[in-house]
Amino acid sequence: DAVMTQSPLSLPVTLGQPASISCRSSQSLVHSDGNTYLSWFQQRPGQSPRRLFYKVSNRDSGVPDRFSGSGSGTDFTLKISRVEAEDVAIYYCMQVTHWPHTFGPGTKVDIK
Amino acid sequence: EVQLVESGGGLVQPGGSLRLSCAASGFTFSDYWISWIRLSPGKGLEWVAHINQDGSDKYYVDSVKGRFTVSRDNAKSSLFLQMNSLRAEDTAVYYCARLIRSAANSAHWGQGTLVTVSS
Numbered sequence: 001d002a003v004m005t006q007s008p009l010s011l012p013v014t015l016g017q018p019a020s021i022s023c024r025s026s027q028s029l030v031h032s033d034g035n036t037y038l039s040w041f042q043q044r045p046g047q048s049p050r051r052l053f054y055k056v057s058n059r060d061s062g063v064p065d066r067f068s069g070s071g072s073g074t075d076f077t078l079k080i081s082r083v084e085a086e087d088v089a090i091y092y093c094m095q096v097t098h099w100p101h102t103f104g105p106g107t108k109v110d111i112k
Numbered sequence: 113e114v115q116l117v118e119s120g121g122g123l124v125q126p127g128g129s130l131r132l133s134c135a136a137s138g139f140t141f142s143d144y145w146i147s148w149i150r151l152s153p154g155k156g157l158e159w160v161a162h163i164n165q166d167g168s169d170k171y172y173v174d175s176v177k178g179r180f181t182v183s184r185d186n187a188k189s190s191l192f193l194q195m196n197s198l199r200a201e202d203t204a205v206y207y208c209a210r211l212i213r214s215a216a217n218s219a220h221w222g223q224g225t226l227v228t229v230s231s
């Protein structure tokens with residue numbers, strides 16, 4: 001299985017400051033079709049997960065441009081350029097290149 | 113608008129069974145793979161099962177193989193998860209999800225249904 005790890009697991013951030021979350025896979029997420037199927041999800045308290053990015057850096061509609069996704073192969077990053085109060089959530093990376101599809105453990109972002 | 117509505121969760125004793133349902137609307141159900149994904153306090157998010165458009169192809173995470181069965185009724189736009197021999201570690205919120213990995217705005221989740229396995 002592709003084991004996904006994230007760091008840090010807890011990220012207290014000052015409003016208006018940047019935040020960065022790392023996601024690493026135990027194996028390459030490059031699919032035989034050439035695509036890298038790494039997504040990022042945001043789960044706010046009491047809500048279902050919401051996808052922010054698919055295929056590493058493709059933003060879903062409605063996702064503020066202060067969020068960005070990057071990376072390749074086994075190393076990926078989610079960045080928030082300036083954290084806002086509504087960004088308090090748990091963030092998960094997920095790979096759907098290999099079965100079983102697997103998630104990272106989640107990074108809890110809250111305000112200092 | 114794509115909607116997925118789960119039902120059937122509840123409290124069950126270890127070794128017991130439950131059947132979860134997911135009612136879909138707002139899209140042509142029979143055109144898509146659909147998944148069950150769970151969220152538990154101890155393990156985070158875990159992809160449980162995945163079924164193709166006509167139900168002929170199914171995938172399960174190792175921890176539920178032989179105990180859980182995913183199925184669908186395309187005529188009723190419904191997805192099911194039959195859960196047998198339940199264990200405490202199956203306690204979680206179970207989500208029905210349609211997640212298309214390569215298209216924008218194509219990740220949809222239900223609101224989830226809570227399954228608690230406890231004596």
